Amino acid sequence: MTVAFKLPDVGEGIHEAEIVRWLVNVGDSVREFDPIVEVQTDKALVELPAPTTGTILEIKAEAGHLAHVGDVIVVFGNPGEAAAEAPSANTGTAEAYVSAASGTAASATAAAVSAPQSSASVSHPAGRPLATPATRKLARELSVDLKLVPGTGKAGRITKEDVQRFHADGASGSVSAAPAADESPSVATAPAAKTVAPTPAPAPLTPGAPGTEERVALRGLRRTIAQRMVHSAFTAPHVTAFDDVDMTELIQYRKRANEVLADRNIKLTYLPFLLKALVSALKAFPYLNAHMDDAAGEIVLKKDYNLGIAVDTPDGLLVPVVKHVDRKSILDLAAEIKTLVDKTQSRTLDVSEMKGGTFTISNMGPIGGLFATPILNYPEVGILGIHKIEEKPVVRNGEIVIRSMMNLSLSFDHRVIDGATAVRFMNHMKRLLENPNLMFLEMN
Amino acid sequence: MVVGDIAVETEVVVIGGGPGGYVAAIRAAQLGKDVTLIDKDTVGGVCLNRGCIPSKALIHAAKTASSARKADVMGIKVSGVEVDMEQVQVWKGGVVQKLTGGVSSLLKANGVHVVSGNAVIMADNRIGVETAKGMEYFKFEHCILATGSRPVQLPAFPFDGEYILSSTEALTLTEVPSSLLVLGGGYIGLELGTAYAKLGSQVTVIEMGPNLLPGVDPALVQIVKKNLKKLGVEILTQAAASKYEVREGKLQVTVDVQGQEQVLRADKMLVTVGRRPNTEELGLEQVGLQPDARGFLETDAQMRTQHPNIYAIGDITHGPMLAHKASKEGIVAAEAIAGHQSAMDPVGIPAVIFTDPEIATVGLSESQAKEQGVRVVTGKFPFAANGRALTTNDGDGFCTVVAEAQTGVVLGVHIVGPEASTLIGEATLALEMGATLEDFHLTVHPHPTLTEVLMEAAADADGVAVHIAKRR
Numbered sequence: 026m027t028v029a030f031k032l033p034d035v036g037e038g039i040h041e042a043e044i045v046r047w048l049v050n051v052g053d054s055v056r057e058f059d060p061i062v063e064v065q066t067d068k069a070l071v072e073l074p075a076p077t078t079g080t081i082l083e084i085k086a087e088a089g090h091l092a093h094v095g096d097v098i099v100v101f102g103n104p105g106e107a108a109a110e111a112p113s114a115n116t117g118t119a120e121a122y123v124s125a126a127s128g129t130a131a132s133a134t135a136a137a138v139s140a141p142q143s144s145a146s147v148s149h150p151a152g153r154p155l156a157t158p159a160t161r162k163l164a165r166e167l168s169v170d171l172k173l174v175p176g177t178g179k180a181g182r183i184t185k186e187d188v189q190r191f192h193a194d195g196a197s198g199s200v201s202a203a204p205a206a207d208e209s210p211s212v213a214t215a216p217a218a219k220t221v222a223p224t225p226a227p228a229p230l231t232p233g234a235p236g237t238e239e240r241v242a243l244r245g246l247r248r249t250i251a252q253r254m255v256h257s258a259f260t261a262p263h264v265t266a267f268d269d270v271d272m273t274e275l276i277q278y279r280k281r282a283n284e285v286l287a288d289r290n291i292k293l294t295y296l297p298f299l300l301k302a303l304v305s306a307l308k309a310f311p312y313l314n315a316h317m318d319d320a321a322g323e324i325v326l327k328k329d330y331n332l333g334i335a336v337d338t339p340d341g342l343l344v345p346v347v348k349h350v351d352r353k354s355i356l357d358l359a360a361e362i363k364t365l366v367d368k369t370q371s372r373t374l375d376v377s378e379m380k381g382g383t384f385t386i387s388n389m390g391p392i393g394g395l396f397a398t399p400i401l402n403y404p405e406v407g408i409l410g411i412h413k414i415e416e417k418p419v420v421r422n423g424e425i426v427i428r429s430m431m432n433l434s435l436s437f438d439h440r441v442i443d444g445a446t447a448v449r450f451m452n453h454m455k456r457l458l459e460n461p462n463l464m465f466l467e468m469n
Numbered sequence: 470m471v472v473g474d475i476a477v478e479t480e481v482v483v484i485g486g487g488p489g490g491y492v493a494a495i496r497a498a499q500l501g502k503d504v505t506l507i508d509k510d511t512v513g514g515v516c517l518n519r520g521c522i523p524s525k526a527l528i529h530a531a532k533t534a535s536s537a538r539k540a541d542v543m544g545i546k547v548s549g550v551e552v553d554m555e556q557v558q559v560w561k562g563g564v565v566q567k568l569t570g571g572v573s574s575l576l577k578a579n580g581v582h583v584v585s586g587n588a589v590i591m592a593d594n595r596i597g598v599e600t601a602k603g604m605e606y607f608k609f610e611h612c613i614l615a616t617g618s619r620p621v622q623l624p625a626f627p628f629d630g631e632y633i634l635s636s637t638e639a640l641t642l643t644e645v646p647s648s649l650l651v652l653g654g655g656y657i658g659l660e661l662g663t664a665y666a667k668l669g670s671q672v673t674v675i676e677m678g679p680n681l682l683p684g685v686d687p688a689l690v691q692i693v694k695k696n697l698k699k700l701g702v703e704i705l706t707q708a709a710a711s712k713y714e715v716r717e718g719k720l721q722v723t724v725d726v727q728g729q730e731q732v733l734r735a736d737k738m739l740v741t742v743g744r745r746p747n748t749e750e751l752g753l754e755q756v757g758l759q760p761d762a763r764g765f766l767e768t769d770a771q772m773r774t775q776h777p778n779i780y781a782i783g784d785i786t787h788g789p790m791l792a793h794k795a796s797k798e799g800i801v802a803a804e805a806i807a808g809h810q811s812a813m814d815p816v817g818i819p820a821v822i823f824t825d826p827e828i829a830t831v832g833l834s835e836s837q838a839k840e841q842g843v844r845v846v847t848g849k850f851p852f853a854a855n856g857r858a859l860t861t862n863d864g865d866g867f868c869t870v871v872a873e874a875q876t877g878v879v880l881g882v883h884i885v886g887p888e889a890s891t892l893i894g895e896a897t898l899a900l901e902m903g904a905t906l907e908d909f910h911l912t913v914h915p916h917p918t919l920t921e922v923l924m925e926a927a928a929d930a931d932g933v934a935v936h937i938a939k940r941r
Contacts, residue, residue: 153816155878155903165810180876182903 028077028101032064032092041093042066043245044086053081061099064092065245070372079103089244156183167192246341257403261317261438265398268451270458272414272429278461296334296388297358298464299411302457304330304351305467307384310450312442314383316404324406324441333382333402334362336369337392343369344402346382386411390431399436406441407450410434431458476606479505481806482596483613484588484751487514488521489783489795490615491572496803497613498579505607506581507588507598513569515617516792519637522568524660526561527640528823531667535700535825543862552668555643590752593778597752611778611806614766615799616751618744618784625712626652626740632720633713636661639739645669646736650722652710654681656822658741659693663825666700673703673733675710675724682822686834689885692866693824700825713738746785760785770812771805772798780806794818816900817881821890826852826866829893832881832900835871844874848906848930852886854937855925856917863887868922870896870906870930877905877931888919895923906931 032042042064049061055075062073079101086098154171155178156164163185164171174191176183243251275298283292307314307330316325330351333344345365347358368374385402390413399408412432419428433454437447457464483494486508494506511518530552537547576583584607586600596612598605620635622628628635634642636657647670651662654676666672674681674697681697681704682690697704708726715721722733746764753759753766756776760766766774766781774781780802783795797813804811817832838845851867852858866886872879882896899909909927914920921936928934 157902158814161812161814162810165812178903180878180903180905 027082027103028079029097030076030099030101032086032094032096032098033073041091042071043248044088044090044092044098045070045245046088047084048072049075049081051081051084055079055081055101066376071376075101077101089242154183155181156188160185160188164188246338246343250341253403254400257401260319261401261403261406262440263398263401263436264439264444264447265434265436266444266447266451267396268433268435268448268455270431270433270455271419272431272458275458275461276414276429291356291359293355293359294362295390295414296362296386297355298458298461299386299388300332300347300350300358300362301355301468302454302464303332303384303386303409305457305464306450306453308351309453310446312446313407313437313450315406315441316383317406317438317441318404325404327383329381329383331381331383333379333385333405334365335385335387335402336366338370338372340372343374343379344382344385345369345374345378346380348381384408390414396432397434399434401436401438406438407447408436410436476595476608477505478608479503479582480610481505481613481803482507482588482607482609482611483615484596485514485615485617485747485783486510486512486572486576486583487615487617487783487795488516488792489617489799490514490613491576491799492796493613493615493782493799493803494581495575495579496800497806498581500803500807500809502803502807504579504581505584505609506576507584507586507596509585509587511569512572512576512583513565515619517565517568517572519640521792523561523565523640524636524657524664525823526564527557528660528664530557530560531664532825535667539862552645554645554668557668558641558643561640588751590755590779593756593776609778611780613772613799613802613806614748614751614774614779614781614785615783615795616747616785617795618746618790620741621743621745623652623740623742626710626738628740632715632737634737634739636739636741639665642737647671648735648737649673650675650710650720650733650735650738652738652740653742654678654683654704654706655741655743656682656824658739659697660823661739661741662702663697663700666697666702667825671701671703671735673705673735675708675733676704676706677709679706681706682824682828685822685828685830686836686883688869689828689830689883692826692885693828696825696865710738744784744790748785770801770814772802772813773805789818789820791818791820816903817897819893819897821893823890826863826886827889828885829889830881830883831893831897832879833871834881834883835869838871838873838880843880845871845880846874846877846906846930847871848926848928848934850922850925850929850934850937852919852922855919855922857919857921858887860917861887868892868926870909870923870926872906872927872930877907879904879906879909879927882923882926884922886919886922892919892923895920 045063045065047062049055055061055078057076057078058074060072061075064071064073080103081099082102083100085100086092086096092098154174155176156171160183161171167188169188169192171183174183174187177187178184275295279293279295279298286293311326312324314327314330316327318325329349331346331348332350333346335342335344345368347361347365350358353361365378368378382402382405384405385408387399387408387410389397390411393413395412397410399410401408410433412434414429414431416427417430418425419430421428433451435447435451457467480503481497483490483504483506486506490506490508491512494504498504516522534550534552537550540547584598584600584605586598586605589597590612591597594608594610596607596609598607620637626633628638630638639661645665645668649662649665649670649672651658651672651674654674658674659681662672662674680687680690681694694704705724705726708724710722710724713720713722720735720738722735722738724731724733746760748760748764748766756779758766758774758776758779764785765787766785768774768781768786772780772782772786782798782802784790786798788794797815801811801813819829819831822828833841835845835847848870849867853864858864866884866889868886869883870879871881879899882893884892906927910924910931910933912924914924925934925936929937
């Protein structure tokens with residue numbers, strides 16, 4: 026008997042994952058729960074365990090391959106079974122399988138709550154997309170997945186025009202909107218038409234002279250970041266407001282706090298304080314703690330205060346979320362931020378730890394720079410860039426004095442928030458950060 | 470070609486010149502590839518030489534004899550219909566030759582290099598061919614395997630060409646056997662059994678299962694079975710032949726019929742118990758390809774095997790062993806090699822059986838659709854209510870259309886009746902086009918023709934058939 030292992034739904038709403046590395050080879054014997062493959066989802070690197078004890082008969086998705094949830098990626102046989110008996114994928118007793126055993130894998134709860142989130146595929150009469158052979162050929166040529174195309178014809182039939190429109194719409198957000206006119210994929214690497222990628226291919230750029238450039242495939246996290254940024258930048262009209270904050274008082278306060286905490290081996294950063302000031306401002310200006318639901322045409326005001334923190338990793342930006350910042354102490358927040366940042370940098374973050382954000386903070390202080398224009402973590406409507414604290418000459422009571430100043434860059438979705446609100450929001454934060462005692466009075 | 474290890478370079482090698490291989494070779498050549506086609510026999514494969522074409526010639530000859538005998542109802546009196554089997558074979562041979570000659574000249578016109586011999590894969594890009602002149606070697610970029618299938622031989626009944634016949638030998642008999650046993654009531658057995666019954670043999674069909682034509686809707690088979698009985702064919706179901714001996718030039722075959730042993734006597738026995746893919750002795754192991762236990766090779770939708778440069782098409786791949794499937798797969802493989810985004814994605818592959826009357830189906834049957842959880846409506850129209858069918862004295866059979874209930878999208882068409890094989894073409898196009906019941910019955914069909922049954926069956930499903938009383 027063989028078991029066809031399908032790519033499981035490794036987290037909420039995730040439909041595809043890149044096969045990063047196989048930890049086993051064809052012919053290897055594995056035990057149930059042994060890790061067999063690393064996959065990269067939109068969010069995290071996930072290790073998938075073997076669903077059963079047996080022999081690896083066939084690896085169906087090579088490293089680098091983008092697999093969709095439900096695709097058979099590996100076929101198992103009974104221990105010692107030969108590959109010859111492996112049935113075709115759809116006859117295998119396949120069962121999607123999610124690990125709760127491995128600490129690095131998506132948690133079982135993440136999988137459990139993921140069920141209702143269906144893919145974007147359109148429902149079709151007769152269980153298949155209705156399209157003529159010529160239309161199906163066009164779809165293959167344009168790498169359009171017909172399952173995703175709404176048909177405008179009789180009985181939901183998909184016309185050639187529907188495919189062309191879908192292709193054009195899909196490509197309109199990308200840098201190059203030209204349709205792939207002269208696409209001649211190399212035969213060895215051309216994907217089987219059954220698995221055409223749903224993303225439309227833009228026209229290739231003319232390659233430069235040999236040796237003058239290196240081409241890097243847009244894969245994994247980079248690809249996800251690219252898609253998210255394009256969607257956010259071309260959906261939400263961004264405006265960025267800037268301000269500076271006098272951090273001198275807070276520096277003093279933090280210094281004293283760290284002295285007290287020294288024997289407990291705790292060293293606070295500024296981030297927990299910033300989060301607290303942010304929550305206070307978000308409570309005062311609820312429209313900044315919101316999501317824009319474009320499909321419904323509604324602004325969703327969030328009652329939770331879950332703040333995303335943009336973390337730089339060698340593979341690209343990831344945003345772990347600190348949940349319920351309003352209900353946690355400075356010390357709790359400090360500990361939680363440390364755990365999340367460590368997990369992010371080692372890429373062992375749980376998918377659920379990146380979900381549910383209501384507002385994002387991007388700390389560029391440790392790296393440098395004066396200002397930035399952050400792109401929103403869509404569908405959130407606000408993102409705050411915080412910059413380096415530097416001693417600067419400022420005027421106080423008619424005199425030039427040296428104070429520790431920090432710049433803030435607040436980008437917001439102008440559909441939801443107007444400039445005046447944004448500035449008032451920053452003023453609120455600024456007042457708290459400049460007067461830490463005030464901030465503590467607000468804490469619960 | 471100089472004997473030795475020097476390999477001739479070619480872009481595409483096609484092994485097997487049947488309806489899959491020769492079509493693939495021509496399409497690859499049309500797309501600018503340098504193509505070499507290797508066949509161990511005559512191009513055209515089983516289809517042209519030992520299958521579809523010769524059997525249909527034989528079936529038509531037999532039908533002509535049978536029609537002549539039945540013509541008296543129309544007032545045509547034909548006496549003394551004689552079958553000159555040698556002449557039948559000459560005529561059949563001529564038809565085959567015309568077609569294989571046509572294939573050869575098409576291959577030539579497209580610049581395909583045809584090599585006669587046995588091909589063995591030696592390495593990822595090398596093939597050896599045992600020709601009459603010795604070994605020849607070819608270096609290829611892509612290879613299309615199209616080696617087809619052969620009749621399964623039963624250990625207890627080895628083919629001898631004299632008493633125990635495969636379909637190949639049954640097509641070349643120069644005498645009509647006075648009695649013929651047909652072991653295996655599948656489509657090949659029934660087609661040939663019917664032909665020989667019409668040519669004058671006393672035919673007995675021995676089928677292991679409870680029904681003839683396993684896998685075909687029993688309602689369709691029923692009409693054929695009735696007609697076989699009319700022709701005097703004896704049908705034994707749940708019957709298994711175990712051994713035979715030859716006594717005084719006659720076969721004596723021991724058959725267990727529903728638990729009771731019988732000894733059947735006949736001149737010859739045709740064994741048609743299935744076909745097996747020709748995937749042995751091809752050197753597949755040299756390139757790491759391993760067929761499954763039944764001999765089939767796994768491919769993707771572009772017919773590529775697990776080896777990136779090697780494609781497989783036709784009877785050696787999964788799915789029905791049908792020439793038109795092989796041809797389509799050949800086109801897909803050739804186009805994929807040329808970098809086109811072609812794929813094997815038919816909504817339905819039509820199946821035709823040249824019994825009397827013919828059976829032809831495409832798409833889902835009512836029960837298959839229900840198994841898939843689809844709500845269906847069906848419509849049915851009998852040939853007995855079709856003018857054209859009656860004018861040819863062929864009123865047996867009916868046409869069923871299965872459609873999705875809500876949208877009317879046609880999911881399947883099933884025909885038993887005259888020219889079912891031809892009628893299924895329209896139905897197949899309709900399926901591929903995503904046609905609805907309305908599309909069928911709003912289309913003007915020519916009168917008086919058999920095609921009207923499609924229109925009427927679809928109209929019946931919508932409750933608007935004109936030439937039949939409302940069923941519900």
